[in-house]
Amino acid sequence: MFQNREKTMTSRRKFLTSAGVVGAGALAAPAIVKAQSKIKWRLQTYSGAPLGAHVIKPQIEAFNKAANGEMEIELFYADQLVPTGELFRALQSGTLDAVQSDDATMASPVDISVFGGYFPFSTRYSLDLPVLFQRYGLDEIWADAYGEIEGVEWLGAGAWDPLHIFTVDKPIRSVADMAGLRVFGVPTAGRFLAKYGLIPVEVPWEDVEVAMQTGELDGVAWCGFTEAYEVGWADVCKYALLNNVTGAWCGSYFANSASWAKVPDDLKELFLVTMDQSHYYRQVWYWGGEADLRVNGDKLELTTIPAKEWDQVIADAEGFWEELASISDRTKRVVEIFKKYNVVMEKVGVPYRYS
Numbered sequence: 001m002f003q004n005r006e007k008t009m010t011s012r013r014k015f016l017t018s019a020g021v022v023g024a025g026a027l028a029a030p031a032i033v034k035a036q037s038k039i040k041w042r043l044q045t046y047s048g049a050p051l052g053a054h055v056i057k058p059q060i061e062a063f064n065k066a067a068n069g070e071m072e073i074e075l076f077y078a079d080q081l082v083p084t085g086e087l088f089r090a091l092q093s094g095t096l097d098a099v100q101s102d103d104a105t106m107a108s109p110v111d112i113s114v115f116g117g118y119f120p121f122s123t124r125y126s127l128d129l130p131v132l133f134q135r136y137g138l139d140e141i142w143a144d145a146y147g148e149i150e151g152v153e154w155l156g157a158g159a160w161d162p163l164h165i166f167t168v169d170k171p172i173r174s175v176a177d178m179a180g181l182r183v184f185g186v187p188t189a190g191r192f193l194a195k196y197g198l199i200p201v202e203v204p205w206e207d208v209e210v211a212m213q214t215g216e217l218d219g220v221a222w223c224g225f226t227e228a229y230e231v232g233w234a235d236v237c238k239y240a241l242l243n244n245v246t247g248a249w250c251g252s253y254f255a256n257s258a259s260w261a262k263v264p265d266d267l268k269e270l271f272l273v274t275m276d277q278s279h280y281y282r283q284v285w286y287w288g289g290e291a292d293l294r295v296n297g298d299k300l301e302l303t304t305i306p307a308k309e310w311d312q313v314i315a316d317a318e319g320f321w322e323e324l325a326s327i328s329d330r331t332k333r334v335v336e337i338f339k340k341y342n343v344v345m346e347k348v349g350v351p352y353r354y355s
Contacts, residue, residue: 038176039071039263041097046084046105046251048205049077050231054285055160057099059278063271071267073098078205085202088254092151097259104187110145111328116250117186118163119324122338123247124345124353126283129159136337141330142252153255155272158279160249161224161286163189165198168212168219171303175313183348184208189245192320193221196313208346212236221245226289229297240300243310259304 011156045056052075074121078346082090087106090096096344099106103116113205123129132137139157145152165172165183172178183190198221203211209232211217224244228234253275260268294302305313325335345353 015047027191033268038069039267040260041071042076042081042095043073043098043100044076044081044087044090045078045099046087046101046205047078048231051227052077054230055282056278058281059274062277063274066270066274067267071263084205088152091254091256092149094151094256094258096257097256097340099254100251101254102186102249106254108146108149110149111331112141112145112334114324114327115334116187116188116252118189118246118249119338120189120192120245120320121314123159126159126161126248126287128341128345129157129250132337132341133157136341138334138337141334141337145330146254151257153257153260155253155255156275156279157250157252158275158282159286160251160282161227161290162247162250163221163245164224164228164243165193165221165241165245166219166228166233166300167239167241168217168237169239170218171239171301172305174301174305175309181218182202182216183219183221184211184217186249188324189221192317193245195316197321209233209236223249224286224290225293225297225300226286229289229293229299234297234299238301239303242294242302242304243313 039141043056043060047055059073060073064072078084082095084105085107086106087096087099087101091099091106101116103110103113105117107113108116125134133142133156142154142157145349146152163186165178167181167183170177170181172181178193180199181197182199182201183193185193185200187200191196194200198220200265201211201217203217208217208220208222212233213236219237219239220317223233225234225240228237228240234240253296263271312318321335321338325332
């Protein structure tokens with residue numbers, strides 16, 4: 001038995017010698033890989049906490065869990081660290097590592113920011129928006145625009161809910177009823193609706209409900225039914241206008257360039273994958289919520305502007321589109337893409353368009 005053991009040890013020494021690992025301390029001091037320190041990010045969303053529970057929190061929780069201690073994102077809601085209108089500057093300066101918002105609300109200094117949020121009558125359904133980015137070239141245009149800005153990376157866009165107008169105690173049953181109404185809303189849609197006397201008012205997101213209760217606001221032109229019910233605005237408003245100004249809100253994710261560069265490729269991919277999962281979650285949450293609450297919701301009286309009047313509003317949007325197209329060659333390209341897409345949708349008919 002001793003001879004067999006000696007023979008085995010001799011064989012092991014020969015193997016280690018031929019492998020080049022025998023030497024002073026080679027077996028006694030194995031190499032120790034030092035773990036990198038955890039990457040920590042601060043991300044602020046445009047939304048308040050009740051809405052953020054759906055539009056971003058599931059993604060951040062999933063990312064933090066899957067990152068397995070290598071990276072952690074701390075989530076902040078609307079106005080918690082910086083005012084929403086200063087999100088871009090805070091991101092560019094490195095105060096924030098990432099942002100979820102639309103281009104217009106966060107005051108991005110790019111020409112295409114006017115299409116962020118709600119661009120009137122640009123989409124009919126929420127699925128239209130990702131198709132426009134993935135198949136019609138809006139992703140390339142957005143990447144090109146933000147590529148000219150130092151310090152900020154555009155990571156991708158997704159669709160949110162359609163735009164409806166909710167009012168506290170003044171129902172809208174004609175275009176004329178919009179005149180003089182003070183509403184909280186996103187910039188581009190507010191700019192368009194101002195043509196009919198609607199008055200866009202900016203207040204912090206968390207103050208919207210109180211502003212409607214005190215009479216500072218007459219309503220909101222910010223969201224669809226799912227959101228109005230989720231965040232409590234349906235408890236304050238009495239009326240909801242069924243005529244929607246567009247089919248989907250366009251929002252994006254952004255990162256500070258230096259922060260993004262420090263993230264390993266595998267964690268970058270993880271962030272993008274969870275970002276896409278967040279887009280999918282929202283598609284389902286909003287789509288199901290809109291239908292259910294219009295039929296089964298019991299907090300809002302539904303009103304409608306007659307088709308003849310609303311058709312004129314839709315026609316007026318054509319001039320508004322041309323106004324935005326005149327800003328730059330790039331905004332002209334965006335408008336041309338929307339036009340091309342709408343022609344395809346109208347020609348194909350059911351189930352892409354019913355009327």
